[in-house]
Amino acid sequence: MTEVNSEIAQRQNWMSLLARGDVEHFERTWSGIDLKPDYDVLRAADTGMVMVRGRAGGDGQRFNLGEMTVTRCSVRMRNGIIGHAYLAGRNKRQATLAAIFDAMLQAPGCLDTFKASLLDPIQDALAKKQSNTDRKVASTRVNFFTMVRGDD
Amino acid sequence: MYVAVKGGEKAIENAHRFLAEQRRGDANIPELSISQIKEQMSLAVDRVMTEGSLYDKDLAALSIKQARGDLIEAIFLLRAYRTTLARFATSEPINSTQMKVRRRISATYKDLPGGQVLGPTFDYSHRLLNFALMAEGEAPLAEQEAAEIETYPRVTSLMNAEGLIEQECADDSVDVGDLTRDPLDFPADRDVRLQNLARADEGFLLSMGYSTQRGYGNNHPFAGEIRMGDVEVEIIPEELGFPISIGDITITECEMINQFVGSATQSPKFTRGYGLTFGEGERKAMSMALVDRALRARELGEEIQGPAQDEEFVLYHTDNVEASGFVQHLKLPHYVDFQGELEMVRNLRKKQDEMKAAGE
Numbered sequence: 001m002t003e004v005n006s007e008i009a010q011r012q013n014w015m016s017l018l019a020r021g022d023v024e025h026f027e028r029t030w031s032g033i034d035l036k037p038d039y040d041v042l043r044a045a046d047t048g049m050v051m052v053r054g055r056a057g058g059d060g061q062r063f064n065l066g067e068m069t070v071t072r073c074s075v076r077m078r079n080g081i082i083g084h085a086y087l088a089g090r091n092k093r094q095a096t097l098a099a100i101f102d103a104m105l106q107a108p109g110c111l112d113t114f115k116a117s118l119l120d121p122i123q124d125a126l127a128k129k130q131s132n133t134d135r136k137v138a139s140t141r142v143n144f145f146t147m148v149r150g151d152d
Numbered sequence: 153m154y155v156a157v158k159g160g161e162k163a164i165e166n167a168h169r170f171l172a173e174q175r176r177g178d179a180n181i182p183e184l185s186i187s188q189i190k191e192q193m194s195l196a197v198d199r200v201m202t203e204g205s206l207y208d209k210d211l212a213a214l215s216i217k218q219a220r221g222d223l224i225e226a227i228f229l230l231r232a233y234r235t236t237l238a239r240f241a242t243s244e245p246i247n248s249t250q251m252k253v254r255r256r257i258s259a260t261y262k263d264l265p266g267g268q269v270l271g272p273t274f275d276y277s278h279r280l281l282n283f284a285l286m287a288e289g290e291a292p293l294a295e296q297e298a299a300e301i302e303t304y305p306r307v308t309s310l311m312n313a314e315g316l317i318e319q320e321c322a323d324d325s326v327d328v329g330d331l332t333r334d335p336l337d338f339p340a341d342r343d344v345r346l347q348n349l350a351r352a353d354e355g356f357l358l359s360m361g362y363s364t365q366r367g368y369g370n371n372h373p374f375a376g377e378i379r380m381g382d383v384e385v386e387i388i389p390e391e392l393g394f395p396i397s398i399g400d401i402t403i404t405e406c407e408m409i410n411q412f413v414g415s416a417t418q419s420p421k422f423t424r425g426y427g428l429t430f431g432e433g434e435r436k437a438m439s440m441a442l443v444d445r446a447l448r449a450r451e452l453g454e455e456i457q458g459p460a461q462d463e464e465f466v467l468y469h470t471d472n473v474e475a476s477g478f479v480q481h482l483k484l485p486h487y488v489d490f491q492g493e494l495e496m497v498r499n500l501r502k503k504q505d506e507m508k509a510a511g512e
Contacts, residue, residue, distance in 0.1 A: 049237045
């Protein structure tokens with residue numbers, strides 16, 4: 001059970017990174033693979049929407065805030081493994097490559113092979129961008145001080 | 153009687169060509185790109201996404217360009233595009249306590265866990281025209297400081313300890329109403345009201361919120377907390393059966409805290425009004441929170457004194473696509489209707505003249 005959970009957690013992690021990567025990095029990684037695996041497209045990349053939900057007061061009753069564009073794709077590799085992708089936005093090529101990568105990464109040992117070239121650069125770019133934003137936000141932190149009034 | 157009138161096709165076609173030329177403006181001036189609008193008119197983009205009810209910055213920027221900067225027209229374009237897309241899934245509720253915060257302020261507590269960060273705000277600016285922006289200059293840079301890892305607990309959660317503030321009830325077994333699928337029905341539950349307000353015209357909500365502050369609806373609010381930043385969106389696709397993260401969206405959230413004197417069954421306490429928008433939409437989120445609270449009058453047993461507390465009045469008039477359509481349909485040909493009315497007024501006048509003549 002724990003093993004299954006940790007497999008799911010790993011997959012959630014890479015799917016989350018693939019949803020935030022950029023298509024040029026995906027293309028470079030894909031073209032850098034010498035023996036490209038064969039795959040069938042189960043569900044061609046297609047753009048639709050996800051209804052985004054919020055909660056009243058942030059923690060109460062659910063409500064529908066509005067939709068966002070999402071592109072999804074599913075592929076099946078020749079070894080039978082199925083890869084899925086759901087990405088915010090409308091980039092069909094990115095969704096197709098993300099679905100292929102999702103399938104490839106599920107094959108035994110593949111995560112170790114592609115972590116450094118595919119996933120780490122996405123993680124690093126996100127961390128760098130976030131840290132840059134955090135530093136700008138930190139410069140706008142309000143430090144209140146109380147004026148000491150003279151007693152005499 | 154309905155009389156089909158033909159003609160005008162050529163005029164319409166040419167009017168649209170004229171519009172296209174006017175939209176482009178002077179061809180000697182460089183054309184605006186979608187990425188320029190997205191980057192430099194980002195608050196217009198955010199407003200169009202919120203009221204167009206579709207989070208997609210490129211499409212919102214495109215609609216602004218196509219609409220010549222008329223945001224209500226742009227919202228209409230985005231709403232129309234939205235109807236061409238299928239809905240793949242509904243997200244798990246976004247969690248704003250996990251937000252990557254770019255702004256977080258409270259008007260009720262000076263020192264609160266996580267502190268106050270102003271972020272990119274117009275507040276405290278002098279509203280003097282900056283003529284330097286008329287010249288092309290170097291891109292300005294923000295200051296940077298070492299950042300600590302901060303968590304930002306919800307301000308209302310800090311008041312829970314004393315039980316001085318009402319608790320939200322999160323019952324996820326209750327179905328969530330959806331105005332894009334079912335028409336508005338009264339009395340409207342809070343989920344439907346919040347969806348309606350989230351899509352609502354900012355100007356209308358601003359005025360409605362303002363009216364409550366001026367006394368049309370008993371409302372004594374404090375901005376308990378305003379936060380803006382990025383949150384993760386998660387869905388559980390059927391084929392996977394576990395949640396996956398599909399990307400981040402920027403949202404603005406406002407929680408208003410309002411005095412409530414109590415009723416026969418409830419002790420005096422603070423109540424809450426909630427506002428939420430896509431992107432950076434602080435004015436809209438604050439207005440929404442005021443109106444959300446005002447619309448809770450029925451639920452809290454308050455006397456309905458002002459228009460902002462009247463849910464039929466408010467919820468039927470929030471949507472600027474509907475409002476614009478109904479107002480603007482008046483310019484379409486009503487030749488036959490008008491002929492009918494002309495005939496009626498002529499008859500009335502004739503009758504009046506006859507009565508006058510008979511009386512003399």
